Amino acid sequence: xxxxxxxxxxxxxxxxxxxxxxxxxxxxxxxxxxxxxxxxxxxxxxxxxxxxxxxxxxxxxxxxxxxxxxxxxxxxxxxxxxxxxxxxxxxxxxxxxxxxxxxxxxxxxxxxxxxxxxxxxxxxxxxxxxxxxxxxxxxxxxxxxxxxxxxxxxxxxxxxxxxxxxxxxxxxxxxxxxxxxxxxxxxxxxxxxxxxxxxxxxxxxxxxxxxxxxxxxxxxxxxxxxxxxxxxxxxxxxxxxxxxxxxxxxxxxxxxxxxxxxxxxxxxxxxxxxxxxxxxxxxxxxxxxxxxxxxxxxxxxxxxxxxxxxxxxxxxxxxxxxxxxxxxxxxxxxxxxxxxxxxxxxxxxxxxxxxxxxxxxxxxxxxxxxxxxxxxxxxxxxxxxxxxxxxxxxxxxxxxxxxxxxxxxxxxxxxxxxxxxxxxxxxxxxxxxxxxxxxxxxxxxxxxxxxxxxxxxxxxxx
Numbered sequence: 001x002x003x004x005x006x007x008x009x010x011x012x013x014x015x016x017x018x019x020x021x022x023x024x025x026x027x028x029x030x031x032x033x034x035x036x037x038x039x040x041x042x043x044x045x046x047x048x049x050x051x052x053x054x055x056x057x058x059x060x061x062x063x064x065x066x067x068x069x070x071x072x073x074x075x076x077x078x079x080x081x082x083x084x085x086x087x088x089x090x091x092x093x094x095x096x097x098x099x100x101x102x103x104x105x106x107x108x109x110x111x112x113x114x115x116x117x118x119x120x121x122x123x124x125x126x127x128x129x130x131x132x133x134x135x136x137x138x139x140x141x142x143x144x145x146x147x148x149x150x151x152x153x154x155x156x157x158x159x160x161x162x163x164x165x166x167x168x169x170x171x172x173x174x175x176x177x178x179x180x181x182x183x184x185x186x187x188x189x190x191x192x193x194x195x196x197x198x199x200x201x202x203x204x205x206x207x208x209x210x211x212x213x214x215x216x217x218x219x220x221x222x223x224x225x226x227x228x229x230x231x232x233x234x235x236x237x238x239x240x241x242x243x244x245x246x247x248x249x250x251x252x253x254x255x256x257x258x259x260x261x262x263x264x265x266x267x268x269x270x271x272x273x274x275x276x277x278x279x280x281x282x283x284x285x286x287x288x289x290x291x292x293x294x295x296x297x298x299x300x301x302x303x304x305x306x307x308x309x310x311x312x313x314x315x316x317x318x319x320x321x322x323x324x325x326x327x328x329x330x331x332x333x334x335x336x337x338x339x340x341x342x343x344x345x346x347x348x349x350x351x352x353x354x355x356x357x358x359x360x361x362x363x364x365x366x367x368x369x370x371x372x373x374x375x376x377x378x379x380x381x382x383x384x385x386x387x388x389x390x391x392x393x394x395x396x397x398x399x400x401x402x403x404x405x406x407x408x409x410x411x412x413x414x415x416x417x418x419x420x421x422x423x424x425x426x427x428x429x430x431x432x433x434x435x436x437x438x439x440x441x442x443x444x445x446x447x448x449x450x451x452x453x454x455x456x457x458x459x460x461x462x
Contacts, residue, residue, distance in 0.1 A: 037320040039133035040099040048095040048128045050113065054085035060119040064093055067112035073102040074130055076111050097130045106134040106372045108319050131317050139262040139315060139367045146211045153212060163212060170209055170218065173202055178228045183244055192241030197249035200256035207263035222260055223269045229257065230281040237281055240288055247292055248301040251308030254285050255363065258315040282312045286321060293330035298385055300353045303335045307360035311367055332361065338385035342408025344420035347385065350437035358417045362445035365414050369452055376452035379411035418449040
């Protein structure tokens with residue numbers, strides 16, 4: 001295992017579900033909803049509701065079946081297989097899926113339901129993803145990582161010193177009081193909760209402090225913070241903005257808030273209503289994040305928001321949303337394929353932005369690794385990046401960038417992003433500042449990447 005010295009004491013040493021509706025056939029035309037995903041333990045049943053609508057003026061006869069049912073590990077059943085709908089009427093069909101022990105923890109199986117309108121001779125195929133739920137925590141830390149970290153603290157002075165430094169800072173820290181503020185942002189004024197982007201990270205650190213010391217003071221403090229943020233009447237759900245910053249800050253806040261919730265989610269201090277509020281808050285963030293995603297929005301703001309959304313989706317174990325956030329326009333694949341230049345530098349150029357985007361996606365890669373996925377070695381076909389936004393400012397202080405230089409490889413990946421800055425470091429590992437960047441100190445993403453990429457290659461003899 002790799003021992004890591006960084007601002008998080010161990011900094012990753014080893015290197016529920018919601019109501020599901022899918023529209024059926026609408027007067028012989030397709031009205032397909034997003035792919036739906038739910039989680040379950042072995043032998044638990046998942047129920048998906050499919051709403052069939054006949055908006056036509058005549059009676060319609062529907063046939064409902066499960067595609068290749070005999071090839072599925074999970075038991076699938078439909079509440080009805082044939083139905084006649086009168087004109088201007090609707091009915092609901094339930095797909096029930098019982099999780100099989102043949103699906104590994106964190107694994108998934110897709111069920112495809114075929115809906116045939118025999119009257120209009122049209123068909124619709126709907127996909128439902130059932131995931132064998134993975135027990136928390138599994139994002140940035142796991143129980144095994146925490147136990148290994150405790151061992152490091154007991155046996156190594158550097159680890160003990162890192163913990164002491166973190167505890168000293170946390171003991172002096174107070175979360176801001178929950179309140180709504182209206183502040184001018186770069187383009188307009190809007191209202192939000194008064195949290196800072198770093199408050200999510202502080203919550204995660206408090207979770208680590210509790211796990212490593214056993215002091216419930218840290219646990220109770222972060223649980224209260226989570227309850228405040230996720231309160232359905234006065235929290236994020238009431239206003240749709242958590243921080244006094246913009247999209248990039250919201251992404252960082254939610255990335256670490258999800259990591260904190262991952263550690264304390266099963267604590268008895270949370271009621272079932274509290275957990276529902278957490279899940280609903282994360283669903284709302286994902287919903288709002290989708291409205292910002294754009295193939296033109298290749299920049300640190302959208303990349304940070306995207307990284308936060310992916311970690312949130314992974315917390316929910318919504319693999320359909322994880323796939324969407326990875327592959328959609330403006331998603332992670334789009335950001336990396338367009339925003340990473342041939343030499344690995346993030347196109348915005350300054351070390352600030354390069355480190356920010358690289359750190360976010362390396363954290364996503366580590367969460368993937370802990371869940372059983374592999375982003376460290378995934379490659380995305382290189383894409384040409386257009387200039388951002390027609391209303392963006394040109395010139396020295398603007399945000400319209402052309403990418404110059406060679407085109408490089410036909411693919412891009414996280415591995416490319418963590419390597420190019422070494423040549424710009426001084427003898428202490430600090431990257432020389434450029435433009436509006438400050439001096440960048442050594443970042444934990446180097447050690448995460450070493451554990452996720454090169455340590456594995458070395459151990460495999462590559």
